[in-house]
Amino acid sequence: MNGEFVHTAREATVTILTIDRQSALNALNARVLQELLAGVREFEADPEARVMIITGAGEKAFVAGADIAAMSKMSVREGREFANLGQSVFSAIENTPKPVIAAINGYALGGGCELAMACDIRIASEKAKIGQPEVNLGIIPGFGGTQRLPRLVGRGKAKELIFSAVALDAASAEKIGLVDAVVPADQLLAKVRELAALIASKGPVAVSLAKAAINRGLDVDLQSGLAYEAAVFGECFSTEDQREGMEAFLSKKKAEFKGK
Ligand code: DAK
Numbered sequence: 001m002n003g004e005f006v007h008t009a010r011e012a013t014v015t016i017l018t019i020d021r022q023s024a025l026n027a028l029n030a031r032v033l034q035e036l037l038a039g040v041r042e043f044e045a046d047p048e049a050r051v052m053i054i055t056g057a058g059e060k061a062f063v064a065g066a067d068i069a070a071m072s073k074m075s076v077r078e079g080r081e082f083a084n085l086g087q088s089v090f091s092a093i094e095n096t097p098k099p100v101i102a103a104i105n106g107y108a109l110g111g112g113c114e115l116a117m118a119c120d121i122r123i124a125s126e127k128a129k130i131g132q133p134e135v136n137l138g139i140i141p142g143f144g145g146t147q148r149l150p151r152l153v154g155r156g157k158a159k160e161l162i163f164s165a166v167a168l169d170a171a172s173a174e175k176i177g178l179v180d181a182v183v184p185a186d187q188l189l190a191k192v193r194e195l196a197a198l199i200a201s202k203g204p205v206a207v208s209l210a211k212a213a214i215n216r217g218l219d220v221d222l223q224s225g226l227a228y229e230a231a232v233f234g235e236c237f238s239t240e241d242q243r244e245g246m247e248a249f250l251s252k253k254k255a256e257f258k259g260k
Contacts, residue, residue, distance in 0.1 A: 001035070001038055001039055001042055003035035003038065003039075004031060004035065005019060005020055005021040005031060005032045005035055006018070006019055006020070006032065006035035006036055006038070006039050007020060008039045008042060008043070010046065010048065010049055011193070012197070012200075013048060013049060013050040013051065013197070013200040014049070014050070014051050014052070014053060014193065014196040014197060014200055015042075015043045015046065015049040015051070015052045015053070016052075016053045016055065016189075016193075017036070017039045017040075017043070017052055017053065017054045017055070018055055018056070018057050019032060019036065019054070019055070019056050019057065019062075019063055020056075020057035020058075021057075022057055022058040022060070022061075024064070024067060024069075025060060025061035025063075025064035025106075025107060026056040026057065026058070026061045026062065026063045026064060026112070027063065027064050027065055027066065027067040027068070027111075028063060028065070028066045028067055028086070028111050028112075028115070029066075029067040029070045030070070030081075030082055030085060032067075033082075033085045033086055033089050034085065036089050037085070037088065037089045037092055040052075040089070040092045040093055040096055040100075041092070043096065043098065044092075044096050044097070044098070047259075049098070050098060050099075050199070050200035050204050050207075050259070051098060051099050051100075051101065051196040051197075051199050051200045052096075052098065052099070052100045052101070053100075053101050053102075053103050053189075053192050053193070053196055054093075054100060054101070054102050054103070054115070054119060055102070055103040055104075055105055055188075055189065055192075056104075056105050056106060056112075058105075058106070059105070059106065059127075059185075060106045060107065061105070061106040061107040061108075061112070062102070062103075062104045062105050062106055062107060062108040062112050062115075062116065062128065063107075063108060063109075063111060063112030063115055064107045064109050064110075064112055065109045065110030065111045065112050065133070066082075066086070066110055066111040066142075066143070068137065070082075083142060086111065086142070086143045087143065087144075090114065090115065090118040090143050090144055091118075093115075093118045093119060094118045094215065095215070097208040097211065097212070098204070098207070098208060098211075099120045099121070099196075099199055099207060099211060100118075100119045100120050100121075101119060101120065101121045101122075101123060101192055101195060101196055102115070102116040102119035102121070102122045102123070103123055103125075103188055103189060103192040104116055104122060104123065104124040104125065104128045104130065104170075104179065105125050105127075105128065105185070105188055105189075106125065106127060106128060106129070107128070107129050107130075107167075108124075108128060108129070108130045108131075109129070109130070109131055109132070109133055109167060110131075110132060110133055110134055110141065110145075111142075111143050113130050113131060113132055113145065113149075114132075114141060114143035114144050114145045114148065115143070116130070116179075117144065117145070117148040117149065117152060117178075118143075118144065118148065120211060121180050121195070122178070122179040122180050123179065123180060123181050123182075123183060123188065123191060123192050123195065124170040124173060124174070124179040124181070124182050124183075124188075125170065125182070125183065125184070125185040125188040126170050126171070126182050126183070126184055126185055127170070127185045128169070128170040128173070128179070128182075129167045129168070129169060129170075130167060130168050130170070130173045130178060130179065131161055131165065131166060131167030131168055132145045132149065132161055132162045132165065133165040133167065134162070134165070135162065135163065135165050136165045140162070141162060145162065146158075146162065149161065149162065149178075151218060152177055152178055153176045153177050153178050154176075157176050170182040201257075202257070203239075203241040203242070203244075203245050203255070203257045203259075204241065204257060204259035205236070205239045205241045205242075205257075205259060205260065206236060206239075206241060206242070206245075209232045209235060209236060212232065213225075213228060213229050213232045216228050217229065239260060240258055240260040241255075241257045241258065241259065241260065244256060244257060244258070245257070
């Protein structure tokens, strides 16, 4: 798609979605959120696309948050609509059956940090700055920050970051598990493309089922999570990919997965 603020491009089996609203450091207004949702739906429906990368245009920002200027003028009804839209976008990313990687090229603040946390994996440029500064504005994180941040970094660190509004540099974010890897700024997209291509070469159904099992497991107790894992493991044996993967191993060939 080629929207006003969101562009997607597919390179072989990887879709790259770029948020491009550089005059406001790629801040999320309703239009950006609508286009982001359309981009996720397009990725989901594209049978050739196996992995999506989300990044921000320009050198400076991934996403500097929800659009403060737009929010400052919202009525109660508009605020509610904005919240519903934002939540549906973030849930769509989290629940899309295929993996999504955030390539964090600069500021990921507030809604930008929350967007990155809704992705499956976060790779940051060494220039990235990540945090939840909402209390500076007299609000709390509203796109899942109070829920996803403690799940990623533990409750103490999450409270420290949200209460203090301090943004972390990339190295500190990696240390606490808020990002999964840090790479030089000029290599960010190349490294993320490499990881995306590696994931895209694996059994797509298995990757998708693993995503579902991990996400579901984190929301339930261990016993329920293990029961879900066993059920999903069983499901793998109804797929062509499982037969292909195991037969290829046994005959010492490279598996050609079809995603079925
Ligand atoms: N919104 C709108 N415009 C923004 C913006 C933002 N979040 N961040 C930056 N900009 C704009 C600036 O206003 C400026 O515009 P002009 O003055 O040029 O017109 C332009 O981008 C460049 O920014 P700066 O001049 O400030 O650039 P600096 O390098 O000096 O500073 C900065 C970069 C990222 C440190 C600074 O811009 C900054 O502190 N930005 C705000 C970061 C922030 O507080 N982010 C959190 C936003 S609150 C909700 C759910 C979730 C949310 C809300 C509601 N519901 C459920 C309803 C989420 C809230 C948030 O994310």
